[in-house]
Amino acid sequence: MGFSVEFSDIIFKNQKREPAEFAEIALELRRDIIKSLTLAKSGHSGGPLGVSDIMSVLFFGGVMNHNPQAPDWAERDRFVLSAGHMAPVLYSALARSGYFPAEELATLRKWGSRLQGHPGLDKKLPGVETSSGSLGQGISIAVGMAMSDKLIDKNDRNVFCITGDGEIQEGTVWEAAMSASHHKLDNLCWIVDNNDCQIDGRCSDVMNIYPLDTKFASFGFDVINIDGHNYEEIIAAFEKFKANKGSGRPTVVIAKTFMGKGVSFMHDQYGWHGNPPKPEQAEQALSELV
Amino acid sequence: MKKYELLGNKPTRHGFGEGLVALGEKHDNVVVLGGDITGSVMTSLFKDKFPERFFSLGIAEQNATTVAAGMALSGKIPFFSSYSAFAAFRNADQLRVSVCYNNANVKIGGGHSGITVGPDGATHQSLEEVALLRALPNMTLVVPADFEEAKKATIAVGEMFGPAYIRFGRPNVPMFTDENSEFVIGKANVLTEGNDVAIVAAGLMVWEALLAAEQLEKNHGIKARVINNHTIKPIDIETITIAARECGAIVTAEEHQVYGGLGGAVAEVVVKNAPVPMEFVGMPDIFGASGEPEELLEKFGFTWKAIYASALKAIERKEKSTNDIRKVTDIPKYFENM
Numbered sequence: 001m002g003f004s005v006e007f008s009d010i011i012f013k014n015q016k017r018e019p020a021e022f023a024e025i026a027l028e029l030r031r032d033i034i035k036s037l038t039l040a041k042s043g044h045s046g047g048p049l050g051v052s053d054i055m056s057v058l059f060f061g062g063v064m065n066h067n068p069q070a071p072d073w074a075e076r077d078r079f080v081l082s083a084g085h086m087a088p089v090l091y092s093a094l095a096r097s098g099y100f101p102a103e104e105l106a107t108l109r110k111w112g113s114r115l116q117g118h119p120g121l122d123k124k125l126p127g128v129e130t131s132s133g134s135l136g137q138g139i140s141i142a143v144g145m146a147m148s149d150k151l152i153d154k155n156d157r158n159v160f161c162i163t164g165d166g167e168i169q170e171g172t173v174w175e176a177a178m179s180a181s182h183h184k185l186d187n188l189c190w191i192v193d194n195n196d197c198q199i200d201g202r203c204s205d206v207m208n209i210y211p212l213d214t215k216f217a218s219f220g221f222d223v224i225n226i227d228g229h230n231y232e233e234i235i236a237a238f239e240k241f242k243a244n245k246g247s248g249r250p251t252v253v254i255a256k257t258f259m260g261k262g263v264s265f266m267h268d269q270y271g272w273h274g275n276p277p278k279p280e281q282a283e284q285a286l287s288e289l290v
Numbered sequence: 291m292k293k294y295e296l297l298g299n300k301p302t303r304h305g306f307g308e309g310l311v312a313l314g315e316k317h318d319n320v321v322v323l324g325g326d327i328t329g330s331v332m333t334s335l336f337k338d339k340f341p342e343r344f345f346s347l348g349i350a351e352q353n354a355t356t357v358a359a360g361m362a363l364s365g366k367i368p369f370f371s372s373y374s375a376f377a378a379f380r381n382a383d384q385l386r387v388s389v390c391y392n393n394a395n396v397k398i399g400g401g402h403s404g405i406t407v408g409p410d411g412a413t414h415q416s417l418e419e420v421a422l423l424r425a426l427p428n429m430t431l432v433v434p435a436d437f438e439e440a441k442k443a444t445i446a447v448g449e450m451f452g453p454a455y456i457r458f459g460r461p462n463v464p465m466f467t468d469e470n471s472e473f474v475i476g477k478a479n480v481l482t483e484g485n486d487v488a489i490v491a492a493g494l495m496v497w498e499a500l501l502a503a504e505q506l507e508k509n510h511g512i513k514a515r516v517i518n519n520h521t522i523k524p525i526d527i528e529t530i531t532i533a534a535r536e537c538g539a540i541v542t543a544e545e546h547q548v549y550g551g552l553g554g555a556v557a558e559v560v561v562k563n564a565p566v567p568m569e570f571v572g573m574p575d576i577f578g579a580s581g582e583p584e585e586l587l588e589k590f591g592f593t594w595k596a597i598y599a600s601a602l603k604a605i606e607r608k609e610k611s612t613n614d615i616r617k618v619t620d621i622p623k624y625f626e627n628m
Contacts, residue, residue: 121392134387140353144360175353
C-alpha cells in the first residue's frame, strides 16, 4: 500500500509566545517527522519526536536570533544538532521557519535531496550550520563556534547545541565539556536530550551515564534540570541561560524527555530509536497528533 | 647535472613555526590551537607573538580538531598542531566528518613525523598517516623537504581554502632550497634533468635522492631525474606521467610506510597513464624502534644508498621489460582487433 501525504505550507514566526502557543507548533513538527520518515522508509523516529517541544521553543519562541530570509546573517545565533540522526526535527523546524518549502520534507533521505539522512553541509540546505552524525563531534563544533564568537570576534551571539544522552558516552564529549568551561563559554547553551534510550536499551544498562547534573556541575557548568515537554520550564531554562551571560560559566540544560513523545505506541520505547513508521502506523500516529 | 649545495641544517618544524608567524602578521583571522606541546611543534612562536589569537586545548586532539572546524565555520583560519602520531590517527573520524566532509578551512600541522623522532620509539614514529590522509576527499597534503620549503608550505596552505595537512619533522635536516626556490601546492619540482630513471621523493628523502643521483652519475653515468614531490595530494599527475614516459623507470622515496604513501600515490598515476617498473623506498611494513635519528635512518634504509640500489634495480627491470613489451607487440593482428 502506498503512502501519500501532503505537507501543509504553514510558517511560524520566531517571537515571544505564551507557553500554550507552542503546542500547535510542536504538533506540526511531529506530523512532519512522521510523514517524512514514512516516505523515506528509513530513519530515526523516537529522538526527533522527543525534542520537538524544545525545538519549538528554540526556533519559534524568540530564543534564537535567526533569519530565514538571510540564513548567513552575520549576527545570527547558531544551532548545532550534535545528535545528527535527529535530522528530521531540524529539517521540519527549518521548513516551518521558512528556510525552504515544507514540501521538500518529502525528499528526506532520497537521492538528490538536500535533506540528507544526517545533516550534510555540502548539500547547502539553508539553516544547516554543520554536518553532524558521528556522535560527539557536534558539541565540539559548537565549542569552536562559541570560542570564535566570544574570544575572537567578541560579539553577543549564542550557540545552542543538542546532544543525545547516549551520545555523551563518547569520550570526546567530555573533552568538549572541559574546553567549554576552561574558555568560560557563557555563550554556549548545551541541551542534553535525556530520554534514557539508545539503540540497545536504557542508557543505564548499556553504559551508565548518571549522575548527569553533578557530573556537569563538576565540569564547571551551570546545570538546569527541566521537564523537556513542559513549555514553561523550557522557556525559563533559556531565559536563565541568557541571564547567565557574563558569569563565565557555560550552561547545560538537562531535559528529561520521552522518546517517541506524542505517539502512543512509540512512547518511551527504545525500539523506536532507529526505525520509521510503516504506512498504517503513520496513519495511527497522525490521527493522534491533532 | 645541476648540483645542489648544502645551505645548512635546520628542522622543518622551525619552518612551520616561522611560517605561522608570517601568516599571522598578514592575516587577522589566522588562529592557532595548542595541544600542549607547543614548544615542540613550534606554535609557541605564534603564541608569543599573538597571544590573543592562541587558544590552549590541552591533550585532547579529537576535540581540538573539531573545535578548529567550528572556528573555520565561523570564518577563522585555525591551525592545530600536534605530533603526527596524534594529529592524524587519534582524530581521524573528526578529520573525516567535521573537517573534510564540512570542507572546513582547517589546517593541521603534523610534527615529529616519521622515524626521525628517534629515541621516543615506535609509538611516536608516525609512518602511516599519509596513507590515511590522502584517502580523505577535500584534503590537501604537503610534505616539505627542508626548512625554507616548510615555511613556504605553511604560508601557502594558510592562503588556500580548504582542509590541509602539513607533515614535518623534529631533527635538523639538510637545507637546499632558498627563499627564491619555487613552491606551488600541487606542482612537483624537477630538481635534476635526466632520462634514465626518475626518483620521486618527499620530505627529508629529497636530499637523499639528490645524493643518490650524484653517485649514479659518477659511478655509472646514469642520469636520474630527481623530483621533489612535496604535495602528495593533489598529486602532480602531469609531472609524474611525463617522468614515467621519458625515464621509463621510477623510484619513490619517503619517510613513511611503503604502503599507501607517496609511493602508492605515484603508482596510481603511473599504472593508469604510463606503466613502467617502479621501486619503493620506505618503511617495509614494520614498526620502528628507539635509536638516534641518524642510526634509524641507516638501519631502516632511509638513505641515498637505498635509493641508489633501487634505481639500479628499476633500470635493470626497465631494460628487461622493454624486451618483454616488444614480445607482446608481436602478437598476431587479430588480437589487436578484438
